[in-house]
Amino acid sequence: MRMYLQFLARCFRLSFVGDRRYYAWMFFLTVFVLLGINAYCKQLVQGMATTGMTDQVSWGFYIANFTFLVGMAAAAVMLVIPVYIYRNRELHDLVIFGELFAVAAIVMAMLFVTVDLGRPDRFHHLLMRFNFPDSMLTWDILVLNGYLLLNLHICGYLVYCAYRRREPSKIFYIPFVFIAIFWAITIHTVTAFLYSGLGGRPFWNSAVVAPRFLASAFAAGPAFLILTLAVLARFTTYRVVPKAFMTLRNVVTVALTVSMFLLGSEMFTELYTGSAHGASARYLFFGMHGRTALVPWIWSAIGLNLCAMFLLYLPISRRLPVLQIACVMLIVGIWIEKGMGMIVPAFIPTPLGELVEYVPTLNELLVTIGIWAGGLLLYTVLVRVTIPVLSGRLTFDRPYQLPDEITRAPDHVQTVG
Amino acid sequence: MSPRLVTIPLVPAAKVDSSALIVGPRRVAMTDPPQLLVEGRSENCNACHQVFRSSSVTRAALSYHQEIVLMHGLNDRCVNCHDAENRERLTLRDGETVPFADAPRLCAQCHGTVFRDWERGTHGLTLGSWITDSDQQRRLGCNECHDPHSPRYPAYVPLPGPQTLRMGEQDTDSAAAHGHGKLSPLRPRMGKESSH
Amino acid sequence: MSGKPDIRIWDGPTAARVGMEPELTRRSFLRTGAAALGAMAALAAALAPLRELGGDDMPSLGQFLQKHYKEMTSDEMEEALERIRIKVEARFDVRPHLRDIKPMEGVEFVYALNLSRCIGCRKCVHACVAENNQSRSPEIQYIRVIEMPRGTLDVEQGNHHYDHPTVPDESHFYMPVQCHQCANPPCVKVCPVEATWQEADGITVVDYDWCIGCRYCEAACPYWARRFNFAKPVLPKEQLNPNMSYLSNRPREKGVMEKCHFCLHRTREGRMPACVEICPTGARKFGNVLDPRSEVSEILRTKRVFVLKEEVGTLPRFFYYFDERYPNTLDPEALAIAERLRREEGDAYGALPGADGPSRAVVAAAQPADWLAPAAMPVTGARA
Numbered sequence: 001m002r003m004y005l006q007f008l009a010r011c012f013r014l015s016f017v018g019d020r021r022y023y024a025w026m027f028f029l030t031v032f033v034l035l036g037i038n039a040y041c042k043q044l045v046q047g048m049a050t051t052g053m054t055d056q057v058s059w060g061f062y063i064a065n066f067t068f069l070v071g072m073a074a075a076a077v078m079l080v081i082p083v084y085i086y087r088n089r090e091l092h093d094l095v096i097f098g099e100l101f102a103v104a105a106i107v108m109a110m111l112f113v114t115v116d117l118g119r120p121d122r123f124h125h126l127l128m129r130f131n132f133p134d135s136m137l138t139w140d141i142l143v144l145n146g147y148l149l150l151n152l153h154i155c156g157y158l159v160y161c162a163y164r165r166r167e168p169s170k171i172f173y174i175p176f177v178f179i180a181i182f183w184a185i186t187i188h189t190v191t192a193f194l195y196s197g198l199g200g201r202p203f204w205n206s207a208v209v210a211p212r213f214l215a216s217a218f219a220a221g222p223a224f225l226i227l228t229l230a231v232l233a234r235f236t237t238y239r240v241v242p243k244a245f246m247t248l249r250n251v252v253t254v255a256l257t258v259s260m261f262l263l264g265s266e267m268f269t270e271l272y273t274g275s276a277h278g279a280s281a282r283y284l285f286f287g288m289h290g291r292t293a294l295v296p297w298i299w300s301a302i303g304l305n306l307c308a309m310f311l312l313y314l315p316i317s318r319r320l321p322v323l324q325i326a327c328v329m330l331i332v333g334i335w336i337e338k339g340m341g342m343i344v345p346a347f348i349p350t351p352l353g354e355l356v357e358y359v360p361t362l363n364e365l366l367v368t369i370g371i372w373a374g375g376l377l378l379y380t381v382l383v384r385v386t387i388p389v390l391s392g393r394l395t396f397d398r399p400y401q402l403p404d405e406i407t408r409a410p411d412h413v414q415t416v417g
Numbered sequence: 418m419s420p421r422l423v424t425i426p427l428v429p430a431a432k433v434d435s436s437a438l439i440v441g442p443r444r445v446a447m448t449d450p451p452q453l454l455v456e457g458r459s460e461n462c463n464a465c466h467q468v469f470r471s472s473s474v475t476r477a478a479l480s481y482h483q484e485i486v487l488m489h490g491l492n493d494r495c496v497n498c499h500d501a502e503n504r505e506r507l508t509l510r511d512g513e514t515v516p517f518a519d520a521p522r523l524c525a526q527c528h529g530t531v532f533r534d535w536e537r538g539t540h541g542l543t544l545g546s547w548i549t550d551s552d553q554q555r556r557l558g559c560n561e562c563h564d565p566h567s568p569r570y571p572a573y574v575p576l577p578g579p580q581t582l583r584m585g586e587q588d589t590d591s592a593a594a595h596g597h598g599k600l601s602p603l604r605p606r607m608g609k610e611s612s613h
Numbered sequence: 614m615s616g617k618p619d620i621r622i623w624d625g626p627t628a629a630r631v632g633m634e635p636e637l638t639r640r641s642f643l644r645t646g647a648a649a650l651g652a653m654a655a656l657a658a659a660l661a662p663l664r665e666l667g668g669d670d671m672p673s674l675g676q677f678l679q680k681h682y683k684e685m686t687s688d689e690m691e692e693a694l695e696r697i698r699i700k701v702e703a704r705f706d707v708r709p710h711l712r713d714i715k716p717m718e719g720v721e722f723v724y725a726l727n728l729s730r731c732i733g734c735r736k737c738v739h740a741c742v743a744e745n746n747q748s749r750s751p752e753i754q755y756i757r758v759i760e761m762p763r764g765t766l767d768v769e770q771g772n773h774h775y776d777h778p779t780v781p782d783e784s785h786f787y788m789p790v791q792c793h794q795c796a797n798p799p800c801v802k803v804c805p806v807e808a809t810w811q812e813a814d815g816i817t818v819v820d821y822d823w824c825i826g827c828r829y830c831e832a833a834c835p836y837w838a839r840r841f842n843f844a845k846p847v848l849p850k851e852q853l854n855p856n857m858s859y860l861s862n863r864p865r866e867k868g869v870m871e872k873c874h875f876c877l878h879r880t881r882e883g884r885m886p887a888c889v890e891i892c893p894t895g896a897r898k899f900g901n902v903l904d905p906r907s908e909v910s911e912i913l914r915t916k917r918v919f920v921l922k923e924e925v926g927t928l929p930r931f932f933y934y935f936d937e938r939y940p941n942t943l944d945p946e947a948l949a950i951a952e953r954l955r956r957e958e959g960d961a962y963g964a965l966p967g968a969d970g971p972s973r974a975v976v977a978a979a980q981p982a983d984w985l986a987p988a989a990m991p992v993t994g995a996r997a
Contacts, residue, residue: 118826118868200835572779
C-alpha cells in the first residue's frame with residue numbers, strides 16, 4: 001500500500017516535469033480551465049440563462065459535447081479488439097493510451113452533464129431515489145461510471161505492474177478487457193437510447209440513432225488516437241510503430257464509411273415522404289421559414305466527412321501528414337454532425353410547431369472549452385506519466401531516469417525511491 | 418449589475434390589466450320582473466307599456482329603446498320573444514308566456530342543440546366548483562353570457578402573446594409564416610373571401 | 614556533509630543533470646512555492662463570481678436533507694412547509710396559506726376543450742399566471758394558444774404569436790395546449806430522480822425541492838408542456854397569490870422544472886382551475902371523469918372528442934372537440950340562407966309562424982318541414 005501511495009506521489013510530481021513545450025501546453029490548457037471555472041461560477045450564480053438554452057431548445061452545447069465524448073470514450077475499445085482478439089502484440093501499449101483516453105473522455109462527459117444540471121447541489125438525490133430501470137439516464141449514469149472504473153482498473157493495474165516490474169497477472173485484467181469491449185458498445189448504445197426512446201421527438205425516434213452513434217464514434221475516437229500518437233511520436237521519446245497508425249487508419253476508414261452510409265439512410269427516411277416526422281430534418285438540412293442557422297454547419301460537416309473519407313481511401317493517406325489532416329477533418333465533421341447536428345435540431349421546431357433557434361453564448365462556450373482543456377490536461381498528465389513507466393524509466397527501485405540519459409546519484413547520497 | 422456576472426437578455430413582463438382577468442358572468446342578465454332605468458329611476462316595463470301603445474314589431478320602428486342592437490340572425494321581430502300584451506313576460510311559440518327568469522326555455526325553441534348541451538353542462542360557463550350539484554357550483558344562464566338581442570359574442574382584444582427567454586424574432590402574421598403549402602387543397606382559397 | 618545520510622526523493626530535473634549535486638533545492642522550492650501561490654490566486658479569481666451568491670441561493674441544511682415527497686412523514690412535511698412559509702414571507706412580505714393537499718378519493722380529473730368556442734383571447738394564459746406565481750421575467754406561461762388555419766390539426770402550421778387587433782380571426786380556429794396529465798406520461802418515465810410522478814387523481818406533479826434540473830422531462834414531453842427556471846424567477850410582491858400548496862403554485866427557485874398542475878390547490882378542494890373560470894366563452898370544461906354526471910363525462914359520451922398526437926401513446930387526459938357549429942365565427946351557411954330569404958320574402962322576412970307574418974306555406978318552403986312543428990319541447994327548468 002505504501003508503495004502504491006509512493007507511486008501516486010511520484011506520478012504527481014512527475015506531471016510537473018517536462019521541457020518548455022510541455023510547460024507551454026500545460027499553461028495554455030490551465031488558462032482555459034480557469035476561464036471555464038469562472039464562467040461556470042457565473043452560471044451557478046445566475047442560472048442556466050447564462051447559456052443560450054431556452055424552454056424551446058432545452059438541451060444544447062453541453063449535451064452535444066457530452067454525446068460526442070461518450071462516443072470517443074467508447075472508441076478506445078477499437079484498439080482492444082486487434083490486440084486482444086487478434087493478438088497483435090506490437091499494439092499492446094496502444095491499448096493503454098486508448099483506455100487512458102477513455103478515462104479522460106468519460107471524465108469530460110460526466111463534467112458536461114454536471115454543468116448542464118440546473119441544481120448540481122442536489123446530486124445526492126440520485127443516490128436516494130434512482131428511477132432505474134425506467135429512466136435511460138439512470139442506465140447512462142451506471143454504465144458511464146462502470147466504464148470509468150473499468151478503464152481505471154485496467155490502466156492502473158497494467159501501469160502499476162510495469163512500475164513494479166512484475167508480470168501482470170492475467171486474471172486481473174484479461175476478463176476486464178473483454179468486459180470493456182462489450183461495455184464500450186453499451187455506453188454509447190445507452191446514450192443513444194436516451195434520445196431514441198422519446199416518442200415526442202420524431203427526429204430522434206429512429207432506430208438508426210444507436211448505430212450512427214457507434215459508427216461515428218469508432219471513426220472519431222481512433223482518429224483522435226492517431227493524432228495523439230502523432231504528437232507522442234513528435235514530442236516524446238516514445239516510439240510509435242507505423243503499424244499502429246495503419247491499423248487505426250483502417251478502423252477509421254471502415255467506421256467512417258458506415259457512418260456516412262447511416263447518415264444517408266437517415267436523410268432518405270426523413271426527407272423522402274415529406275411527412276411531419278421529417279420537420280426537424282428539413283430544418284437542419286434546408287432551413288425552415290427563413291430559419292437557417294444550422295444549414296451551413298451540417299453541410300460543412302458532411303463535406304468534411306466526405307473529403308476525409310475520400311482521402312482515407314487514397315493510398316496517399318498512408319503518409320502521416322495527410323492522415324492527420326484527414327483525421328482533423330473527420331473529427332470536426334463528426335463533432336458537428338453528432339453535436340449540433342443531432343441534439344439541437346430535435347428541438348426545432350418544438351413539438352407544438354414553434355421555431356426558436358439556438359446559439360450558444362460566450363459563457364457557455366467558455367465552460368465548454370474549459371472542460372475540454374481540463375480533459376486534455378488530464379490526458380496529457382496520464383500519458384506523460386505512463387510513458388516513462390512503460391519504457392522502464394520510472395520504476396519502484398530506481399529514481400526517475402530521463403530518456404537516453406542514465407543518471408546515477410553520487411555515491412555519498414543514499415536514494416530512496 | 419455586477420461586473421463579475423453575465424448580462425442576460427431579459428424581457429420585461431407583459432402588462433395585463435387585472436380588469437381583463439375578472440372571474441364572473443360576462444353580463445348581468447335582466448332582472449325578473451324586468452326593469453329599466455328611466456330618468457334615473459328604475460321602473461318596471463309595464464309602468465310605460467300598460468299606458469302607452471307600443472305596436473312596433475321591427476327594430477327600425479322603435480321610437481324608444483334605441484340602445485338595443487338587434488342582430489339575432491333570422492329572428493328580427495320583437496314579438497317573436499316579447500309578449501305583445503305584457504312586456505314583463507316572454508312568449509313561447511304556442512302562446513304560453515314565461516317570466517324573464519325562464520329565458521332559457523325561450524332560447525331552447527330555436528337553439529335546441531345548444532340548450533341540450535347547456536343542460537348537460539357542456540355548453541356555457543360553470544363557475545365555482547367541478548363537483549356536480551355542489552352548492553359552490555354555479556352554472557350561468559343564457560343571458561349571463563349572451564345579449565339576447567345580439568347574442569353573437571363581440572370580438573375580443575387578445576391579451577399579449579408569449580415573450581419567452583431568447584425567443585428571437587417571431588412572425589405575428591399566421592398566413593405568411595405558416596398555413597398550408599402550395600399543393601394542399603386547403604391552400605389560401607379558403608378563409609377571407611368566403612364570408613362577408 | 615553531516616553524519617546523517619542524505620536521503621531524499623530522487624526525482625525531477627534538478628536531480629537529473631549528469632553529475633550535478635541537487636544543490637538548487639531551495640531555489641526550486643521557492644519557485645514551486647511561487648508557482649503554487651500564483652495558481653491559487655488565479656483559482657480564487659476564477660471563483661470570484663461565487664461571491665454574488667445570495668443567502669437564499671444556497672440551500673439550508675434542512676432543505677439539503679429534505680426527503681422526497683413520498684417519503685416525508687407528516688411532521689417532516691410540516692417542517693418543510695414552515696421553511697417555505699418563512700422563505701416566502703421574507704421574500705414577499707406576505708405570510709402564505711401553504712399546505713399539502715392530498716388527492717380526493719374517487720376522483721380522476723379530465724379536461725375537455727371546445728375548439729368551436731375558443732376565441733383565442735389568451736385570458737386563460739394570463740389567469741393561470743396570476744394564479745400560479747410563475748416567473749414574469751424570464752416569462753413562464755403554462756398555456757400556449759395556437760392559432761390554427763382551417764382544415765388541419767398539424768400544430769406546425771399554427772402560429773403561437775398571433776397579434777390581431779381583435780380575435781377570433783375569421784380564417785382560423787384556436788387551440789390552447791397545456792400539460793395533458795397523460796395517463797402514460799413520458800416525463801415521469803424519464804426523470805432520473807423521480808422528481809415528477811403521477812398522483813392518484815391523475816395530476817402529474819413536480820416536487821420542486823427534489824428536481825435536479827436535468828431537463829430530460831422537457832425533452833421527453835410531446836406537448837411541450839414543461840417549463841424550466843433558467844434564471845431566478847422574478848415575481849413582483851403585489852402579484853403573489855398567497856393561496857398555495859406544496860406541489861402546485863408555491864414560488865419556485867432557479868434550476869427546477871414546473872408545469873400546469875390543474876391548479877391542484879384549488880381543484881383538490883373542489884374549486885375550478887383558474888383557466889376554466891376565466892374563459893369568457895365556456896370553451897374549457899373540467900371535472901371528474903369517474904362521476905358519470907359530470908360535465909366532462911357528458912362530453913366524452915356525447916361529443917366527438919380527440920386527443921393530440923395520439924400516435925405517441927401518451928393517453929392524455931385532455932380532450933378536444935368541436936361542436937356542431939364550426940368554427941366559432943359567423944357561419945357562412947346561415948348568412949347565405951338569410952340573404953336568399955330576404956330576397957324572396959321581402960317585408961315578411963324573419964317572422965316566425967304564430968306571430969304576425971307570412972303564411973306557414975311561405976316559411977315551409979324556406980325551411981325543412983319538421984322545423985315547423987311546435988312540439989312539446991321537454992323544457993326542464995333553467996338550472997341557473
